[in-house]
Amino acid sequence: MISLVALVTVLTVSIGGYSQIMGAAIKYQQNHQIAMKANELANALILSTGYPLGWGQSNNTPSAFGLQDPEVGGYSLSPFSIQRLLSPQAQVYYNETDLWYSNNSLDWGGSLLVPVTNAVNYTTAAKLLGTNGSYGFQLTITPTLNISISEVDLNPLKLNVEVKGLGRALRGATLNYFLYHAIPSNYSFPSIEVFSGTNQTDSTGSAVLLFSSVDGSQYAYSIIVYASLSGLTGVGYYSRETVTNNQIIPFVENFENRTVLLAHSWDGSPATLHFNATFFILTQNFDLSRIQLANSSGLVNSGTGYPYARVQIPTQDAGILIVAYRKENDYGIVMMPWGVSTLGFPVTFGGDSSSADWVAIELRQVTVSKISYQVKLAVWSTKDFQQWGNNP
Amino acid sequence: MRTVEILMVVVVLFVAFVATSYFAVLPSSRLLSGLNLRELALSTMETLDVDRDLSRTVFSNPSDPSWTSLQMALTSSLPLNIAYNLTVYDILTSSDGVVTYRLVRSISNSQGDLGVNSDASSYVVSSSDIEYTVTPEKIGESSGENITLYILNCNDANGWWIAGYTAQSLASDLSSLLFPYFQTTILVNTTYQLGLLLNGTTLQGETLQDAVIINTFGEAVPIPAGYYTTQGYDSSRGSYAEYAHILGQRINQYNWTWVSIVGYPFYYVTNTATFSDTQNSWGIYGMEHVGAAGLNAFLRGLDSQSYSYNSQWITGSPGIVQFTWNASYYSNYYGIYPAQYQTSTRALPTSILSTYDLNVSPDSYIFQVVNNWIPGATFTHQDGGAFTAIGLTRTPDIRITALGLLQHYHPSIYKSELGASGTSRLIVLQLAQQGGI
Numbered sequence: 001m002i003s004l005v006a007l008v009t010v011l012t013v014s015i016g017g018y019s020q021i022m023g024a025a026i027k028y029q030q031n032h033q034i035a036m037k038a039n040e041l042a043n044a045l046i047l048s049t050g051y052p053l054g055w056g057q058s059n060n061t062p063s064a065f066g067l068q069d070p071e072v073g074g075y076s077l078s079p080f081s082i083q084r085l086l087s088p089q090a091q092v093y094y095n096e097t098d099l100w101y102s103n104n105s106l107d108w109g110g111s112l113l114v115p116v117t118n119a120v121n122y123t124t125a126a127k128l129l130g131t132n133g134s135y136g137f138q139l140t141i142t143p144t145l146n147i148s149i150s151e152v153d154l155n156p157l158k159l160n161v162e163v164k165g166l167g168r169a170l171r172g173a174t175l176n177y178f179l180y181h182a183i184p185s186n187y188s189f190p191s192i193e194v195f196s197g198t199n200q201t202d203s204t205g206s207a208v209l210l211f212s213s214v215d216g217s218q219y220a221y222s223i224i225v226y227a228s229l230s231g232l233t234g235v236g237y238y239s240r241e242t243v244t245n246n247q248i249i250p251f252v253e254n255f256e257n258r259t260v261l262l263a264h265s266w267d268g269s270p271a272t273l274h275f276n277a278t279f280f281i282l283t284q285n286f287d288l289s290r291i292q293l294a295n296s297s298g299l300v301n302s303g304t305g306y307p308y309a310r311v312q313i314p315t316q317d318a319g320i321l322i323v324a325y326r327k328e329n330d331y332g333i334v335m336m337p338w339g340v341s342t343l344g345f346p347v348t349f350g351g352d353s354s355s356a357d358w359v360a361i362e363l364r365q366v367t368v369s370k371i372s373y374q375v376k377l378a379v380w381s382t383k384d385f386q387q388w389g390n391n392p
Numbered sequence: 393m394r395t396v397e398i399l400m401v402v403v404v405l406f407v408a409f410v411a412t413s414y415f416a417v418l419p420s421s422r423l424l425s426g427l428n429l430r431e432l433a434l435s436t437m438e439t440l441d442v443d444r445d446l447s448r449t450v451f452s453n454p455s456d457p458s459w460t461s462l463q464m465a466l467t468s469s470l471p472l473n474i475a476y477n478l479t480v481y482d483i484l485t486s487s488d489g490v491v492t493y494r495l496v497r498s499i500s501n502s503q504g505d506l507g508v509n510s511d512a513s514s515y516v517v518s519s520s521d522i523e524y525t526v527t528p529e530k531i532g533e534s535s536g537e538n539i540t541l542y543i544l545n546c547n548d549a550n551g552w553w554i555a556g557y558t559a560q561s562l563a564s565d566l567s568s569l570l571f572p573y574f575q576t577t578i579l580v581n582t583t584y585q586l587g588l589l590l591n592g593t594t595l596q597g598e599t600l601q602d603a604v605i606i607n608t609f610g611e612a613v614p615i616p617a618g619y620y621t622t623q624g625y626d627s628s629r630g631s632y633a634e635y636a637h638i639l640g641q642r643i644n645q646y647n648w649t650w651v652s653i654v655g656y657p658f659y660y661v662t663n664t665a666t667f668s669d670t671q672n673s674w675g676i677y678g679m680e681h682v683g684a685a686g687l688n689a690f691l692r693g694l695d696s697q698s699y700s701y702n703s704q705w706i707t708g709s710p711g712i713v714q715f716t717w718n719a720s721y722y723s724n725y726y727g728i729y730p731a732q733y734q735t736s737t738r739a740l741p742t743s744i745l746s747t748y749d750l751n752v753s754p755d756s757y758i759f760q761v762v763n764n765w766i767p768g769a770t771f772t773h774q775d776g777g778a779f780t781a782i783g784l785t786r787t788p789d790i791r792i793t794a795l796g797l798l799q800h801y802h803p804s805i806y807k808s809e810l811g812a813s814g815t816s817r818l819i820v821l822q823l824a825q826q827g828g829i
Binding site: 002003004006007010011013014017018021039042043046051063064072074075076144145164165166167168170171172229230231232284361362363364365366367370372374 | 394395398399401402405406408409412413427428431432434435436438439440441442443445446449458460461462464465467468469470471472556558561
């Protein structure tokens with residue numbers, strides 16, 4: 001009897017133990033499959049252009065999903081394809097167009113609002129990638145370099161630029177900077193004064209930029225700084241303006257026609273805004289070259305008449321739309337990247353992994369219009385699966 | 393006695409369990425899914441070289457300050473827990489062709505060895521004062537032939553077993569891949585144009601004889617309305633298998649090479665106008681089912697045998713198949729890199745070689761023969777005409793089609809080197825993840 005009890009006990013313990021080992025092995029197999037899928041997805045997203053080529057510069061939904069820049073290839077992403085990805089941030093509604101806009105805007109005068117109807121959403125991307133219902137993913141595309149700009153003095157304007165890589169300061173980096181100063185003109189709209197130069201970061205990764213003829217407390221200014229060192233490149237920006245309400249907000253209207261609406265913010269006491277818009281393209285050697293816009297100046301107001309103005313980006317290249325505007329004696333300036341990388345905007349796209357049991361991560365280095373970015377892809381399973389055979 | 397036996401069983405079970413537990417150690421989480429360090433290393437080098445900064449640095453003097461900048465850039469672009477070792481070798485070629493690698497310089501953020509769990513990628517760069525040009529030989533050029541490539545791009549036809557693609561997108565990709573190797577590349581945009589070709593009429597004054605025709609419609613084949621839908625229709629069987637027979641005859645007559653990119657060839661005929669109310673039983677309209685009779689009729693036509701209806705299924709399913717040595721060689725030669733292992737479910741039997749007087753040269757086998765099944769190869773008929781059949785399962789990888797054709801015709805690639813010689817360097821970036829489990 002004792003032996004029988006011992007036998008049953010050992011059998012029970014053994015079955016329980018074996019079940020645990022097998023359970024762990026099954027979990028291992030499932031997680032390994034997710035890791036393989038993550039690698040496969042990373043390659044599909046980064047190393048394929050999607051179809052049709054240049055879908056980022058159209059309003060149509062692609063029939064195959066991929067983010068590679070067709071004109072560059074390799075580990076280079078299209079700034080326009082990324083621009084069309086629907087942001088998980090809260091969306092913005094604009095009553096004049098009766099449309100919702102995906103919000104990729106950042107602080108300090110950088111704005112990017114794209115129409116949700118023309119953005120590519122997560123569900124569509126998942127279907128095109130064949131992961132819908134099986135795997136979830138989240139794609140995070142972040143600039144490798146962090147360039148922060150702060151004011152040291154306002155008159156004359158003195159700015160401190162600090163360049164950091166992943167966790168450490170970047171010494172000896174070459175800085176190309178461009179200051180756009182909105183000032184009064186002979187017309188109702190402001191003119192834009194441009195100051196540019198080069199500098200180098202010191203051993204702490206910092207550099208001081210002095211603009212002896214600029215009073216930073218007056219009017220409005222924006223500065224864009226490109227930093228590069230041995231193939232590693234980043235961009236940072238900073239803006240200061242004297243208007244506190246009644247601002248101009250750019251909305252992308254049409255990717256294919258490259259039209260942008262310059263809308264009145266309709267806040268505070270209504271006032272007419274006189275604007276002057278300019279487009280700059282980023283050249284090979286990190287110079288910003290001005291391209292003339294048609295209908296580059298005008299007015300918008302918050303009442304009836306001119307709720308928004310429309311400008312068209314005159315080139316297929318990536319660049320920056322800079323809009324300086326005046327409200328009585330106050331000045332404002334807003335920048336919108338045409339192709340997210342020109343102002344170093346980060347992009348997050350995809351689902352939420354917070355409820356996922358296990359998440360696989362893939363990391364790659366890429367460039368977007370020559371700006372260094374890191375792509376992090378998180379992949380998880382969206383179902384409890386037990387897959388023993390081959391895929392169908 | 394029974395008590396002793398049971399106790400022995402208990403001991404055996406216990407020992408077995410302990411032994412299993414001891415050996416059944418699952419890999420650590422990092423091994424299961426650590427960062428893909430190889431891809432990270434390659435993407436790091438590629439992005440640092442996007443403006444040739446990396447190339448300039450590795451060709452600079454080892455004491456040049458740019459090496460310090462490179463080290464700074466590497467440290468700043470890699471996650472903090474990644475240790476790296478970047479080593480640069482000079483590639484030297486002696487007069488008798490022996491290649492040696494001489495260490496130029498190595499930089500690292502780690503004091504010691506990066507360990508067995510590290511991974512590495514290599515990257516070859518050339519000096520900025522050197523320029524390579526690659527000139528492919530046009531197929532048939534050496535023998536004085538002018539071979540035309542036709543790619544079926546018919547806008548009035550539908551594809552099958554090309555899921556995820558359209559025939560038109562495949563045609564575009566194939567054209568991009570193969571046009572450097574052909575004197576003339578023509579997209580056949582309608583079934584009417586295909587009919588002209590079958591009638592012996594050129595589309596742009598090109599050479600018709602010896603041409604290559606790629607069918608991008610998968611298991612379906614476009615059929616021109618009119619003559620071919622009447623003469624190609626076997627009314628006694630209610631089948632368009634006879635159209636496949638005519639195709640085989642034309643292939644033989646004009647010494648064409650017909651290329652089937654995936655699946656069971658000639659399994660359907662397609663014409664969206666003629667078959668607007670007919671579907672292939674899977675909901676795709678504009679398509680008519682032919683079945684296995686199409687391929688049998690085609691092979692009889694290619695062999696100049698009279699038409700007879702034979703619906704016997706002749707392909708096999710060898711499963712996972714592997715590139716031949718020649719395919720791997722030409723994959724490197726032409727720089728086309730599809731996966732070496734594929735799944736074949738529509739492989740042709742070796743018996744067709746004798747039945748239809750076909751031959752496959754060693755260069756023309758794409759995949760190794762498995763149990764008398766030929767998963768992918770170009771079959772040449774002794775009297776003229778050839779048939780490239782890639783019997784893989786869906787979805788097609790058109791790089792295999794391109795590779796199959798190129799290894800069959802094997803045009804040469806002339807690589808020239810201008811400027812200074814011997815100025816290539818190999819960069820190896822080794823990465824290891826530190827800390828954590």
